[in-house]
Amino acid sequence: MIENTERRTLKTTQTSLRILTLILEHDGLTLAELDGMVDSPKSSILSHLDTLRDSRYLVKTDGVYRVSFRVALLGDRVRARYPNRDRVSSVLEDLAETTGEEANFTIFEHGRLLMFHGTSGNAATTEDETDYRSEYYLHNTAAGKAILSELDPTRVERILDKWGLPRESEATITDRERLFDELAETGERGYGIVDEEFAPGLVAVGAAVYRDDGTILGGLSVGGPKYRIDRTRINHELGEQLLEAVSSLESTLQS
CATH class of the missing domain: 3.30.450.40 (GAF domain)
Structure with missing residues (x-):
């Protein structure tokens, strides 16, 4: 269902979700790669990445961020519906x-x-x-x-x-x-x-x-x-x- 567009939305949340989606679609991205895809300062992108890692939605290996297995488990719970x-x-x-x-x-x-x-x-x-x-x-x-x-x-x-x-x-x-x-x-x-x-x-x-x-x-x-x-x-x-x-x-x- 399409939500009422007059409701207030948070740009920071939208940016975090955009970053998460990009990383998922590309099966992993570096900070430098994301810097060319997301319209935010590099320092801001890093803050989003750190927040997503702290929340266990991302993992980082050799400078590459990937979506965590925890997301897959959440997806399984959604699929059950x-x-x-x-x-x-x-x-x-x-x-x-x-x-x-x-x-x-x-x-x-x-x-x-x-x-x-x-x-x-x-x-x-x-x-x-x-x-x-x-x-x-x-x-x-x-x-x-x-x-x-x-x-x-x-x-x-x-x-x-x-x-x-x-x-x-x-x-x-x-x-x-x-x-x-x-x-x-x-x-x-x-x-x-x-x-x-x-x-x-x-x-x-x-x-x-x-x-x-x-x-x-x-x-x-x-x-x-x-x-x-x-x-x-x-x-x-x-x-x-x-x-x-x-x-x-x-x-x-x-x-």
Whole structure:
């Protein structure tokens, strides 16, 4: 959920979290490297690093700062609040096997989609294969469009105000009016479609996945290269297969 932007936020906390994120994304950074990435004095960056080390979120070896194992343990506790990975994996593998395409399940938080698990063809992807991209926008992903189409327009506007409409390919929709037209069609159809809007040559369909309390948990999508997926296949095959998988996943999550 997007928070009220009028609330007071602390820049120092934002900087610490930015540093932690950069170190995680680069699998370790030195103070000199961070000095070229963070818009703060070098002495201030060092203070943030020392604070994160004292709090046991970072370790330092030979001048390189890395995220600590404690963060992984905290992550495991967070993951326990979300669906059982094996249950999600089973549904995704069935969808991938049925369609012969890649299937992904993402978690919806703070107006973004976070990769939870994915499959490619008949085999599940490994952590390393999905780590190249772990966060996604809503406006140019199939599951993201599906989720936006089911939200109140005011909330959609807040999400767009926060994250914008970044262009990630030539086909990405960057105009709000055109996006809202697309969302209306998505709502009527029941699933979102992206045709090279996320990446050149990639076509996908996606739908929202609900918790048993009626709130949106995330999105399920399936897609592949454009030469294998056209609108006819989407309308007469993939769309129906996707919605069947969503129904199966929602039933699994409630059991």
